[in-house]
Each structure stands twice: as C-alpha cells, then as structure tokens.
Amino acid sequence: MLKISLENIGKKFKNEWIFRNLSFEFSRNEPIAIIGPNGSGKSTLMQALAGAIPINEGKITYSNQEKTIPDENWHELLSFSAPYLELIEEFTLAESVNFHVKFKPFQNGLSTSDFLQIIELEKHKDKPVKNFSSGMRQKLKLGLAFYSQTEVLLLDEPTSNLDQKGFDWYISQVEKAIKNKIVIVSSNEPKEYIFCEKHLNILDFKIKA
Numbered sequence: 385m386l387k388i389s390l391e392n393i394g395k396k397f398k399n400e401w402i403f404r405n406l407s408f409e410f411s412r413n414e415p416i417a418i419i420g421p422n423g424s425g426k427s428t429l430m431q432a433l434a435g436a437i438p439i440n441e442g443k444i445t446y447s448n449q450e451k452t453i454p455d456e457n458w459h460e461l462l463s464f465s466a467p468y469l470e471l472i473e474e475f476t477l478a479e480s481v482n483f484h485v486k487f488k489p490f491q492n493g494l495s496t497s498d499f500l501q502i503i504e505l506e507k508h509k510d511k512p513v514k515n516f517s518s519g520m521r522q523k524l525k526l527g528l529a530f531y532s533q534t535e536v537l538l539l540d541e542p543t544s545n546l547d548q549k550g551f552d553w554y555i556s557q558v559e560k561a562i563k564n565k566i567v568i569v570s571s572n573e574p575k576e577y578i579f580c581e582k583h584l585n586i587l588d589f590k591i592k593a
C-alpha cells in the first residue's frame with residue numbers, strides 16, 4: 385500500500401522559512417486536511433508533496449510496500465486540482481478530457497461520455513473551456529482528479545467557486561475517493577474537509593525566531 389512520508393522537511397523562499405522540521409505520514413483511508421491562515425504555506429506544501437517545487441531540507445518519500453518510488457515517477461501516481469493550475473483554454477470540454485486521458489487514463493475503464501455525465505457537464509461538451517464559468521472549470525478539474533487512475537489526490541481549495549449543488553457533488557465524490565486513495569485537502573474552509581479527522585496545521589511548523 386502506498387505511503388507518503390515527510391521527514392523533517394523544510395521550505396524557504398529567500399530567508400523566510402515557510403515551514404520547517406515537518407514530519408508526517410499520509411496513507412489511504414486517512415484523509416488529511418492541511419490548514420493554516422492565508423499565506424501560511426498550504427499551497428507551497430501541496431506543491432512540494434507533488435514534487436513540483438524543491439524543498440530545502442529533509443526528505444519526502446513515496447513508497448509502496450516499503451519499496452521507494454523514484455521522484456521522477458511520482459507524477460504518474462498523483463492527481464492535483466488547484467485554482468492556480470491551468471486548463472487549456474482553446475480546447476472544448478470533450479477535447480480537454482480526451483487530451484487528459486492520453487496521459488492519465490480514467491479508472492475502471494470509464495468512458496469520456498460517462499465522465500461528462502458524472503461531472504454533469506455533458507451538454508457543454510463542444511463548448512471551449514475559455515467560455516466556461518469558474519464553477520464549471522472547478523468541476524472539470526475536480527472530476528479529472530477524482531476519476532483518473534491515480535492513488536494520490538491533492539485538492540487545493542476544492543470547493544472554491546462551487547454552488548451548493550456543486551458542493552454536495554464534491555462531498556459525495558470525495559467520500560468515494562477516500563476509500564481508494566491518499567486524499568490531502570488544503571483549505572481555509574472547514575466544511576470542505578469535514579471528513580478529515582486529522583489536520584496538519586502549517587502554523588505548527590513555523591520557526592520561532
């Protein structure tokens with residue numbers, strides 16, 4: 385079973401430590417909320433977990449049955465949804481999905497049309513993403529993350545821009561995902577991580593001068 389272990393990790397920008405001496409372990413069936421005020425370093429930690437930015441100290445290890453997975457293979461295992469990750473604006477919805485599945489196939493042989501029904505956007509399949517509303521974009525990003533055949537789900541501000549119906553959809557989807565994946569939610573909004581019993585508060589890993 386996949387695990388992600390953090391051993392005394394630290395990240396700084398210029399001279400400012402964003403977090404330091406952070407040790408933690410993530411595993412399946414134990415969703416974790418990364419919490420802390422605006423600007424505390426939640427997104428920075430999420431990006432470090434994804435291997436998208438380097439850390440300055442310590443070690444992040446992905447391992448399966450004690451076998452270490454090389455850094456360059458982490459991306460195959462993870463799905464990441466975040467407001468700052470871009471969609472390809474020129475593509476239609478159907479083109480976006482077909483492009484995505486070339487790199488990250490859907491789990492359980494799900495078809496594009498089934499997927500479009502699940503994200504409740506089938507009637508917009510030929511619309512360019514550049515004409516999508518913010519909530520439609522968010523459902524597309526979340527849907528791709530939930531339904532790709534990956535084992536780690538990184539969700540940064542998952543319900544931003546979602547209305548109540550979209551929020552309820554998110555909760556039902558994430559509850560399914562928890563059973564099969566390592567789920568990590570970064571958030572300022574308690575109701576979007578209500579299913580997380582354990583919290584990682586970035587403020588606990590700030591350096592006291």
Ligand SMILES: Nc1ncnc2c1ncn2[C@@H]1O[C@H](COP(=O)(O)OP(=O)(O)OP(=O)(O)O)[C@@H](O)[C@H]1O
Pocket residue numbers: 397398402420421422423424425426427428429572
């Ligand atoms: N590339 C960068 N270069 C320099 N400083 C950065 C960089 N990225 C982030 N920071 C700084 O790191 C700190 C943490 O930012 P981060 O975006 O991780 O916070 P956050 O907890 O996700 O905030 P929010 O809740 O507002 O989304 C901030 O002070 C930010 O300005």
